[in-house]
Amino acid sequence: MKTTINQVKNYLNKEVTIGGWLANKRSSGKIAFLQLRDGTGFIQGVVVKAEVTEEVFTIAKGLSQESSVYVTGTIVEDTRSPFGYEMQVKNIEVIHEAVDYPITPKEHGTEFLMDHRHLWLRSKRQHAVMKIRNEIIRATYEFFNDNGFIKIDPPILTATSAEGTTDLFHTEYFDQEAYLSQSGQLYLEAAAMAFGKVFSFGPTFRAEKSKTRRHLIEFWMMEPEMAFVEHEESLEVQENYITYIAQSVLKNCELELKTLDRDLDKLKNIQAPFPRITYDEAIKILKEKGFDDIEWGDDFGAPHETAISEDFDKPVFITHYPAELKAFYMKPDPERPEVVLCADLIAPEGYGEIIGGSQRIDDFELMEERYQTHNLTGESYQWYLELRKYGSVPHSGFGVGLERTVAWFSGVKHVRETIPFPRLLNRLYP
CATH class of the missing domain: 3.30.930.10 (Bira Bifunctional Protein; Domain 2)
Structure with missing residues (x-):
């Protein structure tokens, strides 16, 4: 079932697919945390190495900022998140890989940001x-x-x-x-x-x-x-x-x-x-x-x-x-x-x-x-x-x-x- 982030509350404990972009990510040796956005909102996708194929985990670890993807997984509640939900990711399909996205998570000056509005x-x-x-x-x-x-x-x-x-x-x-x-x-x-x-x-x-x-x-x-x-x-x-x-x-x-x-x-x-x-x-x-x-x-x-x-x-x-x-x-x-x-x-x-x-x-x-x-x-x-x-x-x-x-x-x-x-x-x- 394809849906959007602002509608995932209707699919609790169900598997859905979301089309979106990678806003940010962090990872440890066995888990990757993907910050995903799709225009309607932001959600965290959790990729556990032991629960996905080696190919999917490799994709998750290598995704670059603002690459576009289809992400499939199960929606679960997450009380730690302001949004209240996260996705337990099962599969990732890369649509387009972004290279050298200019606005990184570091601080940027106002004029730089305005030039890249x-x-x-x-x-x-x-x-x-x-x-x-x-x-x-x-x-x-x-x-x-x-x-x-x-x-x-x-x-x-x-x-x-x-x-x-x-x-x-x-x-x-x-x-x-x-x-x-x-x-x-x-x-x-x-x-x-x-x-x-x-x-x-x-x-x-x-x-x-x-x-x-x-x-x-x-x-x-x-x-x-x-x-x-x-x-x-x-x-x-x-x-x-x-x-x-x-x-x-x-x-x-x-x-x-x-x-x-x-x-x-x-x-x-x-x-x-x-x-x-x-x-x-x-x-x-x-x-x-x-x-x-x-x-x-x-x-x-x-x-x-x-x-x-x-x-x-x-x-x-x-x-x-x-x-x-x-x-x-x-x-x-x-x-x-x-x-x-x-x-x-x-x-x-x-x-x-x-x-x-x-x-x-x-x-x-x-x-x-x-x-x-x-x-x-x-x-x-x-x-x-x-x-x-x-x-x-x-x-x-x-x-x-x-x-x-x-x-x-x-x-x-x-x-x-x-x-x-x-x-x-x-x-x-x-």
């Missing part, structure tokens, strides 16, 4: 991170589908910037100038006026020349937009969503979290509601912590976000930023127009901003005024203005950076490990 993905640690990433994606679709959202796919090639910045990748669209999308939000607002509650999940591009551990040039973002939803209601959706995916990862990725030595109590503590502070309160906290140069109207960088998060054991919302710091489409607070109805969700443990969101301007005249202030009067933005002309309603939305969330849940310090093939400032290979 196509192979580094095979390692147990990277496998665990990608499985957690996959679970977050799966749970995201589940959460939004179960809560009445429709998935809408915005274009990647656009004629405009979503946030009016210059950090864009330019390209030619026949005889027009175009950009790689930095957000699908504007298009999702249009979709929300058609379907009520929508979300997208796809790649976005930022031409920021940043080398921090939190930044990628190409990353994936989940963006919901919700008609008839105001600022406070949007915050509830955000904290419920983060709680949901955190609990899904805890439930379905226990083995991967253990592989990464993740402190599970930190994830168990991610439970709505989350604390909320205003930008004004955040400034006060920072001054008390010795950030003497920070003034009202200044934006927060990574050190500021980390310092603020230290006062909380859960993610914390920072709300009501100055309007001048935020995008043109954010709605001013009616009681205090110099700040906007927005929030950034700051993760604990120094992982920084995970979500940015706001209530959007729904008044035609105010949006037209913002267009003039931000020099957005061209035809490219006309359709977005028209959303406030034909049946405008209060609406809100937010964006979640997938890779930062994966890093946080996994306990990985740099986002380059949270995407299969990272695009960094000086890296376009492999």
